[in-house]
Amino acid sequence: MRTYPIPFNEEARLRSLFAAPGLRAENDAVFEVICEATRKLLDCPIAHISVVEDDTQWYKAVVGIELERMPKDNSFCAHTIMSNEPLVVPDLSKDPRFKRHPMVAKGGPEARYYAGVPLVLSSGQRFGSLCGLDLVPHDTPTDQQMAVLADLGKAVVAALEGVPPKPAVQTEDEEAKTTFITLIGHELRTPLTILCGSLQLLEATADSGVNPKLMRGARKSTEQLVRLVEAVIAFSDASTGELRLNERRCELRDLFAEITDLQLPGSDGILKSVSLDESSLAQLILLDPEQIKIALNALALNAINHGGQDIKVGARPDAEGNIELYVTDNGNLGEHVELAKLYEPFVVGGDINHRGTQGGLGLGLPLTRKLVELHGGDFEVRSEPDITSAIIRLPVWRTEIA
Structure with missing residues (x-):
């Protein structure tokens, strides 16, 4: 699996990157001067200005080493662009996030020290970083060193955009905002549809024994809606379409x-329940539990609404030690569903703007994919005879953070 996270607002970020007037391969002496200053400031043999695109990273300027365009799997800066804060790693080989990294592990350059600041365009989007690298560990740089590095980063952006250094003025990316709201609007309909179906069944079966379970299912579906709305309000930056993680260690089974006690009617009116796989892994893991719960709930509701009767959830390690969170059911995907389309931005087996809430795999998959990629993980749907599996795969380092 990949070794880097993907920003929630990646499409908007790339649009801003490609529109920046100075972001072209032709170099300018000013950028090499800034890299030389960075190298001296951090006492590092290597410094560069990186540009992080969709699948690759290239360099506006490099000193101390020759670097060509490389895949993002070989990039440290793909991590730096995830926030406006600097990224400093005194010893990459001792950090669970990077110790298996191809630039750190044996057989590669065996990099050890990294200190970088994100480069933020006037649009508010981060396109790369200014950083120093070394093949030996370093002490943590001082606050003054990092403040100077941040100023040098602003000088890079000013030189690229042709304006004096100044705080970034954020401008709205209306297309990103519209797409985000469209996605969330569709996703809100699924729990609301199930809630309405539950209430209708409650009215029809007022004297039967399923009422408590249906009421509990309706409550949990409503709670899912509340969590989704709260996540948008709390963590979404409306000007850039950005979503940030609030990570903490939690027990896998708590997710x-x-x-696991949901009992709700599907779109066919048949009552279904979700159970925990008895072999499910019990382990602590670092993540944003509210965002992962949103993803898991979306997958469970999709299975209830469109899957088979036997629905199970659980966690397991894969062959490389990464953690797989899965939702399986004994149903089959419709022939109209194109699996390849599921992994495209804001697509669920077809254009999201032409999807309803009563068919296919439901509309939680694009949001789930982006939340998982924000965690540095992969999302996959597997279709086999009489079983459909939705799998969230999270990197093994998330179980190794102390």
Whole structure:
């Protein structure tokens, strides 16, 4: 699996990057001068200005080493662009996020020290970083050193955009905002549809024994809606379409606690329930539990709404030690669903703007994919005879953070 996270607002970020007037391969002496200053400031043999695109990273300027365009799997700066804060790693080989990294592990350059600041365009989007590298560990740089590095980063952006250094003025990316709101609007319909179906069944079966379970399912579906709305309000930056993680260590099985006793009617009116796989892994993991719960709930609701009767959730390690969170059911995908389309931005087996809430795989998949990629993970849907699996794969380092 990949070794880097993907920003939630990646499409908008790339549009801003490609529109920046100075971001072209032709170099300018000013950028090499800034890299030389960075190298001296951090006492590093290597410094560069990186440009992080969709699948690759290239360099506006490099001193101390020759570097060609490389895949993002070989990039440290793909991590730096995830926030406006500097990224400093005194010893990459001792950091669970990077110790298996191809630039750190044996057989590669065996990089050890990294200190970089994100480069922020006037649009508010981060396109790359200014950083120093060394093949030996370093002490953590001082606050004054990092403040100077941040100023040098602003000088890079000013030189690229042709304006004096100044705080970034954020401008709205209306297309990103519209797409984000469209996606969220569609996703809100699924729990609301199930809630309405539950209430209708409650009215029809007022004297039967399923009422408590249906009421509990309706409550949990409503809670899912509340969490989704709160996540948008709390973590979404409306000007850039950005979503940020609020990470903490939590027990894997706790992530499933709220969905394993769901009992709700599907779109066919048949009552279905979700159970925890008895072999499910129990382990602590670092993540944003609210965002992962949103993803898992979306997958569980999709299975209830469109899948088979036997729905299970759980966690397991893969062959490389990465953690797989899965939702499986004994149903089959419709022939109209194109699996390849599921992994495209804001697409669920077809254009999201032409999807309803009563068919296919549901509309939680694009949001789930982006939340998982924000965690540095992969999302996959597997279709086999009489079983459909939705799998969230998270990198092994998330289980190794102390």
